Amino acid sequence: MEEKRYLTFALGKGRLAKKTLQLFEKIGITCEEIKDPDTRKLIFVNEELRLRFFLAKGPDVPTYVEYGAADIGIVGKDTILEEGRNIYEVLDLGFGKCRMCICGPESARDLLQHHEQIRVATKYPHIAKDYFYNKKHQTVEIIKLNGSIELAPIVGLSEVICDIVETGTTLRENGLTVLEEVCPLSARVVVNQVSMKMENERITQLIRDLKTVI
Ligand code: PRP
Numbered sequence: 229m230e231e232k233r234y235l236t237f238a239l240g241k242g243r244l245a246k247k248t249l250q251l252f253e254k255i256g257i258t259c260e261e262i263k264d265p266d267t268r269k270l271i272f273v274n275e276e277l278r279l280r281f282f283l284a285k286g287p288d289v290p291t292y293v294e295y296g297a298a299d300i301g302i303v304g305k306d307t308i309l310e311e312g313r314n315i316y317e318v319l320d321l322g323f324g325k326c327r328m329c330i331c332g333p334e335s336a337r338d339l340l341q342h343h344e345q346i347r348v349a350t351k352y353p354h355i356a357k358d359y360f361y362n363k364k365h366q367t368v369e370i371i372k373l374n375g376s377i378e379l380a381p382i383v384g385l386s387e388v389i390c391d392i393v394e395t396g397t398t399l400r401e402n403g404l405t406v407l408e409e410v411c412p413l414s415a416r417v418v419v420n421q422v423s424m425k426m427e428n429e430r431i432t433q434l435i436r437d438l439k440t441v442i
Contacts, residue, residue, distance in 0.1 A: 232278045235430060238298035240286035244415050247323050248302045255437040290315055299423035305413040306392060310352045316419045319435050322442045324415040328355060330408040331399055332381045332388035337407050339387055346387040349373050349380030356390035359410050378402045
């Protein structure tokens, strides 16, 4: 009999990958070599289950999945929204919970309410644009940054930021606050559209199994 083809998983590097692997272990999917913190290997195989895993930068996960280089991806909802790829989002894993928010000093609340032309610094220009242009019908200037977004209103680069808030500690320690909530976020399972058809049985079984442990 012909061997089953490998199902390939793209995992977003970091906290998300660690939690994902813990969840997979609960449903009998293990991959010992991926857990070695010193390894420089990029791809890991579970021969027995015909599964392959690789770690990628979060924003690249939807890209691998859209092109079919990975059948399945585990990635934050923020990244899914920002990247806007043609992929199926099939399951909310319920961890990595946080919120996408518009934040700034309390003094920026008025500017937001009166639809002033403000500057919004963010790592998520598409999410910010969608929120201000399509939902709020407010014209703003979006400034793309790559990290430490909270700095922007402090040093006068922007009036507000559009960023992830988890515990709220970063905001608090920098004299900033949540002004508006854009949407809730968490880790999601995404699937390539062709894989969903060709490997439907294996993938739906995996989703069923995951649902029993989340
Ligand atoms: C994220 C986010 C906030 C912070 C929120 O940054 O951009 O800065 O975490 O968490 P908190 O509400 O628990 O304080 P991350 O650590 O990913 O680094 P970054 O500055 O590179 O975005």
